[in-house]
Amino acid sequence: MQTNFSLTALADAHVSESEKILRACVHCGFCTATCPTYLLLADEADSPRGRIYLIKDMLEEEKPATPQVVEHIDRCLTCLSCMTTCPSGVHYMHLVDHARAHIARTYTRPLPDRLLRGMLAKVLPFPGRLRLALRVATVSRPIRKWLANLPGGAQLAAMIELSSSFKRRRPTRRLPGATVDRPRGRVALLSGCAQQVLGQNINEAAIRLLTRHGIEVVQPIDEGCCGALVQHLGYESRALDAARHNVDVWTREIENGGLDAIVVTTSGCGTVIKDYGFLLRNDNAYAQKAARISALARDITEFLHELPLQDGVRTTGQVVAYHSACSMQHGQQVRDQPKSLLRRMGFVVREVPEGHICCGSAGTYNVLQPEIANRLRARKVTNIEKVKPQIIASGNLGCITQIGAGTRIPVVHTVELVDWAMGGPLPDVLEGCLG
């Protein structure tokens, strides 16, 4: 597509990168067909092609974001389904990241929106604060309907609603790593910020799986949030700080003991860590180190799939609907490994119709855009229930929470199932479900 940037604008590294992305787009419209918001809203401006066009206009004209542009960019789930569909190789993720940073710089959001976003950015990446927030959410449950009528209250109510689906999970403290005798490999396992609080059992299962296969696991005490949450909220510099911090922490591990991989059990985080090399490409002190970290990042299922895997020890055969998180299938293009692991353990894995469409979780999206998120969840649950599964498996805590709030079928992380099949404990949510 033709672009029209001034030479001064192109001198900016971000703009020149976005210009390259825009030049690849041929405006064919294929992406509209696989975009969740276009499927629901059917407005060009709520499709990837429309957003790309609005971003192009905003950047070319070097103009501040308008409320209309912000509304349509905010509605984007960043599910990246468009990138899987795009035949021209348009890197939508980098373009929309740039647009969000531009919005954060040039647009003042209404106060309730600002407070909510500020709160999410200050709470979610910090396990201690998140624990406290969950307690507040629990006691606020009775007033959520009243809250929903206040400005910005719909989002608060959505948050309280979602927090209730965590009840069955045990909040615990962060895990230490695990050593093994004569290790055949050494990996860092990302603790995750929200996952530490809401899904510690996932990393417990991952550690058991890894050590069972002779892999030493380290969990550096000073590792922080990967930066995905703040990045998608448009706080670019905070995201870069988070990336630099973790690059330092993992580089230290590489230099003291070596790392074969940085293993991630939350695919949303995996997508961003794999992108650190790009995010820090213009930072001379970090570009090279960040690229090395990105090259080492693996989803847990990718890593396990490359190992000589032990056999399962339990009677399986349960019907599992595998829900591929968008960050898994579109962000990281990891498609077959999780299903193949589950099949290898003897589960009957069923594909979910319309499996390429987002469940509505999308980081903080289900808090910020509850109406669209709820519609997508209902659509997802209907599709999942069509294949009549006993269990739903997914590789991302956000999806597990989102889908779990809409169905009675238990939702677990893929590694919890694989771990159980290999002799680990039965995941809490499956107690009494496997008959």
Add this chain to the structure above:
Amino acid sequence: MSKIRFTEPNREILARRDSIINDLTRLVDPAGLITSTDECRAYETDALTAYRKMPLAVVLPKTTEEVSAVLKYCHDTGVKVVPRGAGTSLAGGAIPSEDAVVLGLSKMNRVLAVNYDDRFIRVEAGVTNLSVTAVVAENGFFYAPDPSSQLACTIGGNIANNSGGAHCLKYGVTTNNLLGVRMVLIDGSIIDLGGDYLDSAGLDLLGLVVGSEGQLGIVTEATLRILKSAEGARPVLFGFPSCEGAGKAVADVIAAGIIPVAIEYMDKAAIEICEAFAKAGYPLDVEALLIVEVEGSDAEMDATLADITAIARANGATTVRESRSAIETAAIWKGRKSAFGATGRVADYLCMDGTVPTGKLSYVLAEISKIVQRHGLRVANVFHAGDGNMHPLILYNANDPSQQSKAEAAGDDILRLCVEVGGCLTGEHGVGIEKRDLMRCQFDDADLVQQIRVRAAFDPRWLLNTDKVFPLDFRCQG
């Protein structure tokens, strides 16, 4: 840079914009009325992005009744209307005018009825082509026309352009697979044409509507013929050391009376582009590739393939490879159907859409190379060879104005060539704005006048998709 002219917008309409918008708020659901500059911007072009015009406003109705109310209003107040489906037109068919309201059918995307006994499906016009097949596939049926943009393009747009696709060699194009439509005329009246069966009584107005590029009315519902899927289907790759050999092989297959489901052609440039994207296993050591798909029982496919292979070998084919799995078949078609978009990875392009008699394919391919070279540009050819529907992609740099005009000039020369050899200007993409000024190469004045009379009988004030299809100086009032 831009060669294609637009008419001057009607100042009186522009001056009335606020009151027109105010009136429209009473006619459509507020969520379906778009008026801000930023949001209208998303509708200023389609897949012919070299041309852009901001519309007066955009309406996205949800019902036939809303469409009717908007058209009646526009008719009564003299406001132009540009219909839009998915905005995938390569000929600028959905590009607005500044004094026109864009009427998008995207929100009308419901499936209304499926009838397997009588083999039809009734859908709203905003349903995408591929989702029609998706609805009936679980029962072993499909909808035959399959334009490469079928993932995104709408049935309404397919009807407006009489779209074809790779598999139309055997099954025909849209007009052969459409049974009936509900259509709103510019004065707001709602008419039904055709029915749930082939060949309805009276004048074949349905045939007239197909391919009329939104100038006779706006189709809101369509009844489509669905077919039982074949027992089996198998694409085969034939690689040739020369373009002429591949072109001749196509001509010989057709001349022998063999009708495969599809014969698709790719030259070396297109093979490289598509292979890089789809990793379909296309041979990279050949100058031209034919993807030939046959279907039926195994015995039937074997017999047809033996005949085709003999013809291909006689024309010098060096590679013959059958698809061995469903995954391979999917990759072969994914590469072909994504060819235009994948070309965006290497260059901007203008996609031509001319049709020639298959006996002239080799000659035309050679001439196309010469034409494009003469204009100092490169070309990639990927097209429906079986029915002679050519899609040369003229590669250029859209940020270089001189290349833009060279590409357009080369395109015009190619289309004139198609007409000269006994073919036509448009296979399936429509005339739009792109080929509007070349219509005189195809038709003499008497032909055009007759077409314009028919158009004016439906839309006497020329309000529907006004600047498209007919040369701007060629207007007559009904």
